[in-house]
Amino acid sequence: MNEKITSQQINTVLWQAADTFRGKIDSSIYKDYILTMLFIKYLSDSYKEHVEEYTKRYDGDKQRIERALTRERFVLDEQSTFDYLYSKRTDLEIGEIINKALERLENENTGKLRGVFRNIDFNSEATLGKAKERNAMLRALLEDLNKLILKPSIVGSEDVIGDAYQFMIERFASDAGKKGGEFFTPSMVSELLARLVKPIENDRIYDPTCGSGSLLIKVANQVPSKKVAIYGQERNGQTHSLALMNMYLHGIDDAKIEWGDTLSNPLHLEDGKLMKFQAIVANPPFSLDKWAMGFAGEGNNDEKFKMEVSLDQHRRFEWGVPPASKGDYAFVQHMLYSLAENGRMATILPHGVLFRGSSEEKIRQQIIEMNLLDAVIGLPKDLFFGTGIPACIMVFRKDRKRKEVLFIDASGEEYFEKGKNQNKLREEDLQRIVETYEKFESIEKYSYVATLDEIKENDFNLNIPRYVDTFEEEEPVDMEQVKESISKIKQELQEVELQMDKYLNDLGV
Incomplete structure (x- = not known):
């Protein structure tokens, strides 16, 4: 009986592998090499075990073995x-050998792996340094990963390898600081978004800025049968590759993850129009500068380019064109335009979207008057990688019967666990938020159900403290006691001064 390998054992080996690169290249880059190699190792070990099984089953009959193998994933x-690759680890051309192997893998599995490895170059001098250093790093990486045996009989549940992959993405995000937030949303925040949109069987689930895909996987996991259709788009090439591998390692083979800029080039279309989704989740880049540059035609000067409604063929900015330096509402409008009639949507945003003026105020007003905003949830600070900015979650629904908006202030110190570099949401914090949202009720110093009239009175400003009063009354001051304390201090001071004079006198000063 083979002894099972745990996610913990896999994590230990991978973190050792990271030492090979640490200090030489940025962890937001070297993670791609380690995670790609883990993926190859898992595919290889699975395939090897199936070859052994079929060889035994068909008594070495090569034709039958070959036929059975063509039906493999x-x-x-x-x-x-x-x-x-391991046998070639000392070859001077090892980078090129790995690249060719990845190309072969893509070509042989064109339906599933086409383009998965196109953004990762194991022979890149610019990224991995000159041949000697590069070869030493790749050799060490192959030797580290060779310590793992990832055959299905040893891994057991596919979740083990999927969880290890997810864990490592999170570790790398933490290690990469600011850049970490670009490809990973902390898992408890993802879990919160997933519970807020409550996906059901046969839903289409979409993340327009999907990073490494972990948020989408959390949403899919809410549905026990996993019978959902997953769609995502990511503009960073390497991160797009990670997202595809992440899906496969979680047993999700039919996810449609596209590579490109969601704002200027949305790729999930039906009959040329934006596809509609029942559940949308996202953690878009906060206040993205130059978000509309993809709409600028050839030869357009950066400084002079001005985004206009007519430049978008999908007419997503008719409620207002967001400021050039803040793309938050560009993503919100894209998502609202992609929401199905019974759709739910939850997105993480910086607090500025709740109260900033000019075109953002106009967009905010439109969204509220169209009765699309369902809730605003204030989160604790320091939850995200590389930014201390406190964020909020805005929840939208297409089929709202109620006219009120729920405000929740979950930013208080009692609603999270303090960490050294980063704060964390606990299970009880998540449950409190989700229950309050589902009951849609006012709770003193925590939540408030605001009417449309109240929001209008506030000029469509959604800043949470305007609605949820968390002010703590200070204890009333007892003036008699203060007076008594002062006279006591005066008396003690007098005694000290007398003692001091005595000492000085004794010393003849």
């Missing part, structure tokens, strides 16, 4: 296996 030839 992924097909590998000898030169695209991890073992082959």
Whole structure:
């Protein structure tokens, strides 16, 4: 009986592998090499075990073995296996050998792996340094990962490898500081968004800025049967590759994750129009500068380019064009335009979206008057990688029967766990938020149900303290006691001065 490997054991080996790169290149870059190699190792070990099984079952009949292998999830030839790469680990051309193996893998699994590895170059001098250093790093990486045996019989549940992959993405995000937030949303925040949109069977789930895909996986996991359709788009090439591998390692083979700029080039379309989704979640880049540059035609000067409604063929900015330096409402409008009739949507945003003026105020007013905003939830500070900015979650619904908006202030110190570099939401904090949202009720110093009239009176300013009063009354001051304390202090001071004079006198000063 093979002894099972745990996610913890996999994590330990991967974190050791990271030491090979640490200090030489940025962790937001080297994570791509480690996680890609983990993916190859898992595919290879799975394939190897199936070859052994079929060889035994068909008594070495090569034709029958070959036929059975073509029905596997992924097909590998000898030169695209991890073992082959490991055998070549001292080769001076090892970077190129790995690149060729990845290309072969793509070509043999074109339906699933097409384009997955196109954004990662194991032979890149610009990223991995000159040949000697590069080869030493790649050799060490292959030797580290060779310590793992990831055959299905040893891994057991697919979740083990999926969880390890997810854990490492989170570790790398933490390590990468500011850049970490670009590809990963802390898992408890993802869990919160997933519970707020409550996906059900056969829903289409969408994340327009999906990073490494972990948020989408959290949403899919809310549905026990996992019978949902997953869609995402990511503009960073390497992160897009990670998202695809992340899906496969979680047993999700039919996710549609596209690569490109969601604002200027949305790629999930039906009959040329934006596709509609029942559940949308996102953690878009906060206040993205130059968000509209993808709409600028060839030869357009950066400084002079001005975004206009007519430049977007999908007419997503008719409620207002967001400021050039703040793309928050560009993502919100894209998502609202992509929301199905019974759709739910939850997105993380900086607090500025709640109260900033000019065009953002106009957009905010439109959204509220169209009765799309359902709730505003204030989160604790320091939850996200690389930014201390406190964020909020805005929840939208297409089929709202009520006219009120719920405000929740979950930023108080009693609603999270303090960490050294980063704060964390606990299970009880999540439950409190979700229950309050589902009951849609006012709770003193925590939540408030505001009418449309109240929001209008506030000029459509949604700043949470305007609605949820968390002010703590200070204890009334007892003036008699203060007076008594002062006279006591005066008396003590007098005694000290007399003592001091005595000492000085004794010293003859």
